[in-house]
Amino acid sequence: MTQRGMSRKLEHIQNFARARALLEAPPAGWMETLGARIAEAEPGRVVLELIAGPQHRHGGGVVQGGVITQIADAAMGMSLATLQEDGTWNTTVELKINFVRPAIEGRLRAVGRVIEMRPTLLFSEADVLDDRDRLVARASSTCMPVPEGQGRE
Amino acid sequence: MSRVADVAERAMVAQAGTAKIFDLKLNYISSFEPDEDLTVTASVVHAGHRTVVTECRVEAGARLVATASATFAVTREEGINEGSNAD
Numbered sequence: 001m002t003q004r005g006m007s008r009k010l011e012h013i014q015n016f017a018r019a020r021a022l023l024e025a026p027p028a029g030w031m032e033t034l035g036a037r038i039a040e041a042e043p044g045r046v047v048l049e050l051i052a053g054p055q056h057r058h059g060g061g062v063v064q065g066g067v068i069t070q071i072a073d074a075a076m077g078m079s080l081a082t083l084q085e086d087g088t089w090n091t092t093v094e095l096k097i098n099f100v101r102p103a104i105e106g107r108l109r110a111v112g113r114v115i116e117m118r119p120t121l122l123f124s125e126a127d128v129l130d131d132r133d134r135l136v137a138r139a140s141s142t143c144m145p146v147p148e149g150q151g152r153e
Numbered sequence: 154m155s156r157v158a159d160v161a162e163r164a165m166v167a168q169a170g171t172a173k174i175f176d177l178k179l180n181y182i183s184s185f186e187p188d189e190d191l192t193v194t195a196s197v198v199h200a201g202h203r204t205v206v207t208e209c210r211v212e213a214g215a216r217l218v219a220t221a222s223a224t225f226a227v228t229r230e231e232g233i234n235e236g237s238n239a240d
Contacts, residue, residue, distance in 0.1 A: 060173075065174050065177060069177065069179075091181070091184075092179075092181050093180070093181050094178075094179065094180050094181070095178070095179045095181070096176075096177070096178045096179075097176070097177050097178075098175065098176050099173075099174055099175045099176070099177070100175075102173075
């Protein structure tokens, strides 16, 4: 981590308990539907994993972009949440993703990290990597803090 | 949330035909309830030789839920007349 990144992180609460809770919770809701799980979680960084199979591919035979976008969005939102206090969460207001190379099968990892936490807007990025650690997609998002329980995934 | 992305992208791919998406931008405007019907309307903004640009609106009744725009790389299929889609 860069010096600059570290100082930014220290300006905010590091919600270790929330990171631990994310890691321990069994997949539910959309995560269960999609077959995604939280593989790593620490304040400012959350990794989601999904084993890509036929159920994730579109007619063209590659993993559908919305699936990749979903795990990237969630990894980003959750990484922000690990730097927010209990009682607050966040919701995505804007998201941009570049699809760099197609994914067909195997483990996909969405590595979400916090870029900047401001009072009204939260900024994060995510890399989606295949099982050979090649970049599949890169996303960035702008989120807004909301009371916990509203606008959650 | 990105179920919206999923729906939006499917609609846009349907419009753009044979193309690989390489860029997708989403704006989430308002939330919607699980039992609400969503209408996703996609249109082609630009259909060029190399790229296709599309836009899309996701609406729950009269309420705007999300907007999206995407860029696609054109991939030619056998038998398609190359000259028929001049920029």
